[in-house]
Amino acid sequence: MILYNDPRHLFRWGGITCGLALVAIGVRLWCEPGLTGGSRIGLTYGIIGGLIIVFAWLLSALRFVPSWWFLGSRAFWLKGHIWLGLLSFVLILCHSGMRFGGLFEQILYLVFFLVLVTGVFGVILQQFLPRWMTIEVPCEVPYEQIPNVCAVLREKADLAMDSQNVCPAAATCERIKQWYAAVVRPFLGWPAANQLFSDASKTAQVFAQMRGLPGVDQPNAKVSELLARLEGYCNERRRLARQESLHRLLHGWLYLHVPLSAAMMVMMIVHAVVTLYF
Numbered sequence: 001m002i003l004y005n006d007p008r009h010l011f012r013w014g015g016i017t018c019g020l021a022l023v024a025i026g027v028r029l030w031c032e033p034g035l036t037g038g039s040r041i042g043l044t045y046g047i048i049g050g051l052i053i054v055f056a057w058l059l060s061a062l063r064f065v066p067s068w069w070f071l072g073s074r075a076f077w078l079k080g081h082i083w084l085g086l087l088s089f090v091l092i093l094c095h096s097g098m099r100f101g102g103l104f105e106q107i108l109y110l111v112f113f114l115v116l117v118t119g120v121f122g123v124i125l126q127q128f129l130p131r132w133m134t135i136e137v138p139c140e141v142p143y144e145q146i147p148n149v150c151a152v153l154r155e156k157a158d159l160a161m162d163s164q165n166v167c168p169a170a171a172t173c174e175r176i177k178q179w180y181a182a183v184v185r186p187f188l189g190w191p192a193a194n195q196l197f198s199d200a201s202k203t204a205q206v207f208a209q210m211r212g213l214p215g216v217d218q219p220n221a222k223v224s225e226l227l228a229r230l231e232g233y234c235n236e237r238r239r240l241a242r243q244e245s246l247h248r249l250l251h252g253w254l255y256l257h258v259p260l261s262a263a264m265m266v267m268m269i270v271h272a273v274v275t276l277y278f
Helices: 007-031 040-057 074-096 103-136 143-164 170-188 200-211 223-252 254-277
Strands: none
Touching: 007 040, 007 074, 040 074, 040 254, 074 103, 103 223, 103 254, 143 170, 143 223, 170 223, 200 223, 223 254
16 A cells, blocks of 8 residues: 655654654653653653554554544554554653663563564555556456466466467477476466576577477467467466565565564553552
8 A cells, every 4th residue: 555645745744743752852851851661751651652552553453344434544544553653662762761671671672663663664665566566567466366367377278288289290299298297387377386487588588499399380380379378378477476476575574563563562561560560
């Protein structure tokens, strides 16, 4: 999802966040410059920062109530998740007075920092990868349908092999049949079992070599049309593989961000309970 097609949105959200962060730091230094997180101002910052973190977590729950239009759009919540999440880190720093406490608190800070880093990395990917995908994969298909599309490609290739592997030179037909079974057909499947055609120039080179076999250029040889079809199927499969890799890159950061966020929430609750009651 591209968040900032309009730079004014970026400057607006970024400016408000930076302004609030500067105000928070200034108020903290002016009111109680040397006090700990257990002070009145420190607790206030901790509560506000914790509530913002809870708000950021509510983004994951928004998908379960799509009909609640009065909550605002998902894009609005996502921008709040990003910018208020960054602000919450500043508020937590103000809460602790830039002190990192004992071992548990240090681990909590480390997890919080990793959550921010993975989140920022994900935002950068979400900004640029969708545009890149439209260039790399102009005929994009739904990611969940890629295995089915690969099965259709291989079925078409099988039918073409059965009907068009005709050549005056019987040895050429046998060579193409063996080559198809060992190299082309595994590549067309899902997942691809052969990476020979993962490069476009190498694909063109291999098919050029196959067109140089005896009898391929004869007028009554259907194998020339067969090779053209197979090359087209291989090119299409390579584009699908490219889409798969970009999709994994686009969403793979969530496998770090979400577990780290869950661990941070649990540790934050433990920290608050232990601090208040023990």
